Amino acid sequence: MLTLLWMAGGLLWAQPKAHFHHVHLNSADPAAAAAFYAAKFDCERAAYGGKPAVWAQQSWLLFEKVKGPVVPGGVESDSPVWHIGWGAEDMPAEYRKQVESGTRFQTPLTDISDLANFRGFYYAYVDGPDGALVELNTAKHHHFGHLHLFSRDPHGAADWYAKYFGVAARKSKPEVRMYRDVHVGPSASFTMDNVNVIIYPGAYRKHERFRTSQGTVFDHVAFSVDRLDEVLAAMRRDGVKVLRKAGKREGHRSAIVEGPDLLAVEIVEGRAVRQ
Numbered sequence: 001m002l003t004l005l006w007m008a009g010g011l012l013w014a015q016p017k018a019h020f021h022h023v024h025l026n027s028a029d030p031a032a033a034a035a036f037y038a039a040k041f042d043c044e045r046a047a048y049g050g051k052p053a054v055w056a057q058q059s060w061l062l063f064e065k066v067k068g069p070v071v072p073g074g075v076e077s078d079s080p081v082w083h084i085g086w087g088a089e090d091m092p093a094e095y096r097k098q099v100e101s102g103t104r105f106q107t108p109l110t111d112i113s114d115l116a117n118f119r120g121f122y123y124a125y126v127d128g129p130d131g132a133l134v135e136l137n138t139a140k141h142h143h144f145g146h147l148h149l150f151s152r153d154p155h156g157a158a159d160w161y162a163k164y165f166g167v168a169a170r171k172s173k174p175e176v177r178m179y180r181d182v183h184v185g186p187s188a189s190f191t192m193d194n195v196n197v198i199i200y201p202g203a204y205r206k207h208e209r210f211r212t213s214q215g216t217v218f219d220h221v222a223f224s225v226d227r228l229d230e231v232l233a234a235m236r237r238d239g240v241k242v243l244r245k246a247g248k249r250e251g252h253r254s255a256i257v258e259g260p261d262l263l264a265v266e267i268v269e270g271r272a273v274r275q
Helices: 030-040 091-100 154-165 228-237
Strands: 004-007 010-013 019-027 044-048 051-056 059-065 081-088 105-111 122-127 133-138 144-151 177-179 182-185 188-192 195-201 218-225 242-249 252-258 264-269
Touching (some): 019 264, 030 044, 030 051, 081 091, 091 105, 091 133, 144 154, 154 188, 154 195, 154 228, 182 195, 228 252
Parallel strands (some): 019 059, 144 195, 218 264
Antiparallel strands (some): 004 010, 019 218, 044 051, 081 144, 105 122, 122 133, 177 182, 252 264
């Protein structure tokens, strides 16, 4: 819902409460990619706008067919998107199950209890279709649960999402934090519906290169609002670059803007619903 505030006799725009709508992936074979996610993780094969898709509890994974190789994700990429992730109540058991089913892992089961300040916290990285990196990590659920981004300025990026989408930004201490010789702080995060969006410093990757997410395996992410035009108007006043003007596409009305660190952010009018 969008809130309008009166101050000093003038009508001011205030942040809407946004919802997580989808992650849009590029794929050489969308049907095969959708089948992979549905087989390996807690989500369902479906269709969106007549194309293969995956419904993951409250939001979508959408797939765009592309010719030729897809620019992969992961720590070696210079995209602002690192990976997406699912939870697992018992990570050692889930890891064994995945290995037995033939799942390929880029990073094996790893204990990072000291980083998480939680005894028995594990993660592993699945090598997904088209070079998509998918994390499995210890959680109280086994659902689609997070999106992990990189940023030159994690705190500033979190403020951007808070300003335009009404999320509550959580920020670490501003100083650099190292863990096993990599930068993990300063960092930030916010929760949108059931998805935790985590923002790590780009220095984690040992470089500060950033390219647009468009054209990579994780092409863009999408948040939904009630009134698209009002959000876009506020962004335009602030000089936010519009990459695709508002219009109807794939069954919804939306626009794409350039978010922090060249992340393409689609703004969809209306919440995600299972089709």
